[in-house]
Amino acid sequence: MTRILHRSIAAALPRAVSGQGVHIGDAEGRSYIDGSGGAAVSCLGHGNAEVLEAMRAQMDRIAYAHTSFFTTDAAESLAERLVRLAPEGLDYVYPVSGGSEAVEAALKMARQYFVEIGQPQRRHIIARRQSYHGNTIGALAAGGNAWRRAQFQPILPETHHVSPCYAYRDQRPDETVEDYAARLAAELEARIIELGPDQVIAFVAEPVVGATMGAVPAVPGYFRRIREVCDRHGVLLILDEVMCGMGRTGSIFACAAEGVRPDLVTIAKGLGGGYQPIGAVMLSERIYRAFADGSGLFQHGHTYIGHPVAAAAADKVVEILSRPGMMEHVQAMGERLQSGLDAALGQSPHVGDIRGRGLFRGIELVADKDDKAPFDPARRIHARVKKEAMARGLLCYPMGGTIDGVRGDHVLLAPPYIIQPEEIDQIVDRLAGAIAAAT
Numbered sequence: 001m002t003r004i005l006h007r008s009i010a011a012a013l014p015r016a017v018s019g020q021g022v023h024i025g026d027a028e029g030r031s032y033i034d035g036s037g038g039a040a041v042s043c044l045g046h047g048n049a050e051v052l053e054a055m056r057a058q059m060d061r062i063a064y065a066h067t068s069f070f071t072t073d074a075a076e077s078l079a080e081r082l083v084r085l086a087p088e089g090l091d092y093v094y095p096v097s098g099g100s101e102a103v104e105a106a107l108k109m110a111r112q113y114f115v116e117i118g119q120p121q122r123r124h125i126i127a128r129r130q131s132y133h134g135n136t137i138g139a140l141a142a143g144g145n146a147w148r149r150a151q152f153q154p155i156l157p158e159t160h161h162v163s164p165c166y167a168y169r170d171q172r173p174d175e176t177v178e179d180y181a182a183r184l185a186a187e188l189e190a191r192i193i194e195l196g197p198d199q200v201i202a203f204v205a206e207p208v209v210g211a212t213m214g215a216v217p218a219v220p221g222y223f224r225r226i227r228e229v230c231d232r233h234g235v236l237l238i239l240d241e242v243m244c245g246m247g248r249t250g251s252i253f254a255c256a257a258e259g260v261r262p263d264l265v266t267i268a269k270g271l272g273g274g275y276q277p278i279g280a281v282m283l284s285e286r287i288y289r290a291f292a293d294g295s296g297l298f299q300h301g302h303t304y305i306g307h308p309v310a311a312a313a314a315d316k317v318v319e320i321l322s323r324p325g326m327m328e329h330v331q332a333m334g335e336r337l338q339s340g341l342d343a344a345l346g347q348s349p350h351v352g353d354i355r356g357r358g359l360f361r362g363i364e365l366v367a368d369k370d371d372k373a374p375f376d377p378a379r380r381i382h383a384r385v386k387k388e389a390m391a392r393g394l395l396c397y398p399m400g401g402t403i404d405g406v407r408g409d410h411v412l413l414a415p416p417y418i419i420q421p422e423e424i425d426q427i428v429d430r431l432a433g434a435i436a437a438a439t
C-alpha cells in the first residue's frame, strides 16, 4: 500500500534504505552498484562525510533565510567558487532548486534581457529535436522530445526545433565532420532568418545530450559554428549542462571542451550531488549589466532559491570536484568504461553505438546493427534492460527515446566519480548480462 503517486503506478518499487560509496541497499537486503548515479546526480556517491558535515554546520547556523531579505555565506561562497571554475565569461550565478527550474529561469532571463536592452519584439526560442530540458511547462516546451511533449502540446508555449548533432544516425557517408557541423549550423541560421533575426531570443542546447539520446557529444567544431551563427544575429546561446555538467564529462563544465563562450549555462544534478536539490544559472557580465543598468530586478524567483543548506552542500561538492586529480580520475575511469563496453558489447548485433565523454556513456540498442533499425517500441527493451540490470545488482538509466519520430532505446551510464576500476568492470559485466537477457 502506498499513498505516493509514483512516476509509474504499476511498478512495485524496492525501498532504498542505505547508501554508501557507489552502492545503494534496499529493504530486502539487496545491494546495487549505482552505475547511473540515479539520473546522473550522485557524482560523489552516497554517504560523503564531508558534504554531510557541511550541511550540518550550515543547519546549526541557520537553515533558511528568504532571499528577498538576506544573502548567506554559503550562497556567496558557492557563487564565487563556480565563477572561479567556469569558462571565462560566466561571471554571475543565479541559484535555484533543480534543473527544470534552472532552464525556466534561463529562458526568462534571456527574454527579460532583451526587454531591458530595448528589443522587446524578440520572442522565439529555438532548441533541438531529441533534447530534454525539463518537465515544467517552459522547459518542456524548449525540449524536443516528441513523446514527452505529446499530451501537453496544447498548453505549451510555441518553440522551434532544429536537428540535433547526432553523427551516428545523421552524418551522411559522403560528409566530413566539418561539413556535417556546417550543415547543422546552416540549418539553424536558416531557421533564425525564417523567424526574423530580430525576433529570436536564444538557441538552447545540451553540450552532451543526456536523457533523450544517451550521452551524445556534438562533433568537433559544431558549437563554434553555432556560436558564430548566434553572434551574427544577436541571438543568445544557452547551454544546458544540467546533466552533463559538474565534472560528468571529465571537465567541471562540459562546454570547456567546445571552446565557446555561452551567454547562459544551466547546471543542477551533480551540483548538489544528490545531497540537496539545487541548480543554478550562470550568466555573462553582459546579461548581468543589462539588469543592473536597467530595471535592477530579475522578475522571477521561487521561495527556495539560494537555500543555505543546499548551497552549503553544493559548495562542498564543488570544492571536492575541483581537488587535484578528481577530473583526471573521471577521465581515466571513463576511458576504462568505454573500452570495457567496447570489448563486452561491441560485437553484439543489438548494440549500434557506444559513445560519450568522461563518466557519461551511452549505449544505443538496435534491432539490427547493419541498418540501425530501432526495436519495436512494444517490446519496451529499455524497461527490460532496467529490470534485468537490477536483478543483477546494477542501477543503469535506460530510456526509450524518439529518434525523429521513431522510438529507439538506449542505456545511460553515469557512475559516481569515486568509482574504482574493479567496480567499472562489474558495471560492464552486469550490463552485458542484462542486455543479452533483455534483447
Ligand code: PLP
Pocket (backbone or CB within 6 Å): 039, 098, 099, 100, 101, 103, 132, 133, 134, 135, 206, 210, 211, 240, 241, 242, 243, 244, 268, 269
Ligand atoms: N536539463 C537537462 C539536460 C536534463 O537532463 C534534465 C533532467 O534530466 C533537466 C534539464 C531537468 O532537471 P530536473 O529533473 O532537475 O528538473
